[in-house]
Amino acid sequence: MHRLHHRARTALVQQLVESRRLRGRGEVVRGHHNINYVRRSGLVLALLLGAVPFTRFKYRVPLPAVEVVPRIWPREAEVLGVVCRYLREVPRCLADLGEGSVHRYRTGRTLGDSGVTATVGEELMRSFASFFVRTARVPVAELPARPDDWPRDGDSQGFLDWLVRFTQERVHLPNRDRFGALFDAVGVPEDAMARFAVRHRCRASRPFRLLHTDVHRANVVVRGRRLAVIDWELAIFGDPLHDLATHLVRMGYGKEEQERMTELWAGAMTEAGLTELTAGLHEDLPVFIAFEHAQSVFPDVMRAALDLPEGADTGRFDAAADRIERATRRAREPLRLVDVPGRDRIVEALREWHGTRA
Structure with missing residues (x-):
């Protein structure tokens, strides 16, 4: 009976949410x-959701996309519950x-609203450090099961190997049928990740913790x-240096900002009694930064190509080429x-490639 009640409630919520989506009054954010x-909730929807009537909510719908990042927990709701x-x-x-x-809607502005090159500043950097500490303190025993x-x-090298x-x-080889000629043309060979693995090894071991893995400007509401x-859909369980590395790269920090954030x-980790998470920091953080530069060349090349519309003009091709050039330049050394x-x-x-696709 409880299962039937839950199913009926879910179906009604789905119907009400979809009706508000289709009315089109509100903001649409595509990632x-x-x-x-x-959208804003009506009275009935709010009661079903346990929310305050007429407040804003966010309806998240997955997009069909090329798999480019690991998702070890398919249901974001399960992660958010913890x-x-x-x-x-x-x-x-x-x-x-x-x-x-x-989801509840968090009011405020995203850091992305200020542009990808805007200085973050000491105060916000300290807030990020606090965030990483609090994330590391989420009890491991309460997290969903891993694959x-x-x-x-604690097997930091095993985590990097994974x-x-x-x-x-899962990213490079399965997409070579579709993008192999493009990868080859921009200088990314079939054995690129094998080259990375030979030269990049972790020297220390660190306890695993919950990681967000995608802390960048568009995912930060101030x-x-x-x-x-x-946006916790890409959260995983692993070496905390991976979370720091993805943050340093995806925030677009300059060299001095990267050093200060580190x-x-x-x-903050040391002050919180989590010194073991900083073991081998100066030796192994560059390894995870190199991995971020290495892995990102694949989604950057594929997305640049896929984002070209059917009748793309010269400007669109130039912008896509700029994106790929930046990615290959950063991946040159690690790969x-x-x-x-x-x-x-x-x-x-x-x-x-575009002509063949058309």
């Missing part, structure tokens, strides 16, 4: 993984509808002096790329 519809008990500022999931989910092949807790295998076996990190992160073409050749390769 790489989801499209988010921001996260929101310890990070109260994170918007909780109000309803998991299967194909979509309904059967997940490396044992990430490398995922990139090679209100006053407080920030909230949203200092604040290490200081030992020896034949990276210039921008004109990248444009030519994109036109060839």
Whole structure:
């Protein structure tokens, strides 16, 4: 009986949420993984969700996309059920509808609204350091189960090996039929990740913790002096240096900002009694930063190509080539790329791939 009641409630929530989505009154935010519809709840929907009537909510619908990052926990709602008990500022999931989910809406501005090159500043960096500490303190025992092949807790090299295998076996090789000619043309060979694995090894071991893995400007909502990190669908369980590395790269920090953020992160961990998470920091953080640069070349190349519309003009091809050139330049050293073409050749390769696709 309870299951039938839950199923009927879910169906009614789905119907009401979809009706508000289709009315089109509200904000629509499209990301790489989801499209988010921001709407206001009516009285009935609010009662079903346990929310205040007429407040805003976010309806998240997954987008069909090329698999480029690991998702060890398919249901974001399951992760948020744990996260929101310890990070109260994170918007909780109000309803998991299967194909979509309904979340509280966090008011404020995203850091992305200020542009990708805007200086973050000391105060916000300290807030990020605090966020990473609080995330590391989420009890491991309460997290959802990991995949059967997940490396044992503290096996930092095994964790890196798992990430490398995922990139090679789930991202790179399965897409070579479709993008292989483009990868080759921009200088990314079939054995690229094998080259990375030979030269990059962890020297220390660190206990595993909950990781967000995608703390960048568009996923950070600021209100006053407080920030909230949203969008936990890519959360995993692993080496905390991976979370710091993805943050340093995806925030677009300059060299001095990266160094300062690293200092604040290490200081906050030590002050919180989590010194073991900083073991081998200066030796192993560059390894995880190199991995971030290495793995990102694959989604960056594929997304740049896929984002080209059917009648793309010269400007669109130039912008896509700029994106690929930045990615290959950053991946040159970690992947030992020896034949990276210039921008004109990248444009030519994109036109060839695009013509074949059309």
